[in-house]
Each structure stands twice: as structure tokens, then as C-alpha cells.
Amino acid sequence: MRLAFICKYCSEETQLNFVVGDRFRFMVKHGENYSCRCEQCGALNEIHVNRIYARTNKLTLIVSLVFTFGMMIYLSNHFYTNYVSGRTLNIGLRGVGIVTIGLAIPLFIWGVLYAAELGRIRRFNDHRV
Numbered sequence: 001m002r003l004a005f006i007c008k009y010c011s012e013e014t015q016l017n018f019v020v021g022d023r024f025r026f027m028v029k030h031g032e033n034y035s036c037r038c039e040q041c042g043a044l045n046e047i048h049v050n051r052i053y054a055r056t057n058k059l060t061l062i063v064s065l066v067f068t069f070g071m072m073i074y075l076s077n078h079f080y081t082n083y084v085s086g087r088t089l090n091i092g093l094r095g096v097g098i099v100t101i102g103l104a105i106p107l108f109i110w111g112v113l114y115a116a117e118l119g120r121i122r123r124f125n126d127h128r129v
């Protein structure tokens, strides 16, 4: 989750490097009006806490996808080495095993984590002070 605001002078977005759970906690920590310079035009903005919004963090998304693909490759390879190449399973179970362990589990974990991230973003954006 990334916090950001739109500059009232140039209408460009500036990101804030804070980690807060919700808008109320942001207000408690930084006050109702937060002063921050726009990254694009340098103008000093006095931002009301309700003008700050949360959105997805692209870096988190990329890192989590890379991690998920890494886990897919690792688990598929692990499953293949231990159960398929040794021919301890019949062909149907090998296919099911690779799909389940190598693909479904990493995607499921990624989906759960991403849904939690979207939940945090929604909670921040839905609750105004």
C-alpha cells in the first residue's frame, strides 16, 4: 500500500513514504493538515488528511509476483525430483501433483496476500475523518 496526494498546483501525484494502517492513525501521527512539497513542481501543499489516498504499490506487486514464480519453479522442481523422476506415482497423479503443488499453492498464497493488501487500501480510502 502506498499513500499519495494530488498537488493542487500542477495536478501531479506525489507519493508519501509512510506506513500507516488507516487515515485516523495518519491524522493522529501527522495532524489533520499535512505539509508536503510536490515532487513535480516543488510547491508546498497543505494537504487535508482526507485528500490523501491509498493505492497499490507497484514494487510490492512486482516483488510478490517474482516470488510467486520462484516458488512455482521451486515447488514443481522439488515435486518432480522427489516423486516423478523416481516413478513412484502414476502419470495422472504426477500431473495433478505438479499443477497443485507447483502452480495452485503459490497462486493461492499470492491471492490471499494480494486480497489483504486490497483490503487495507479499501479501508484507508473508505474511512474519512
Ligand SMILES: [Zn+2]
Pocket (backbone or CB within 6 Å): 007, 008, 009, 010, 011, 012, 038, 039, 040, 041, 042, 043
Ligand atoms: Zn505540483
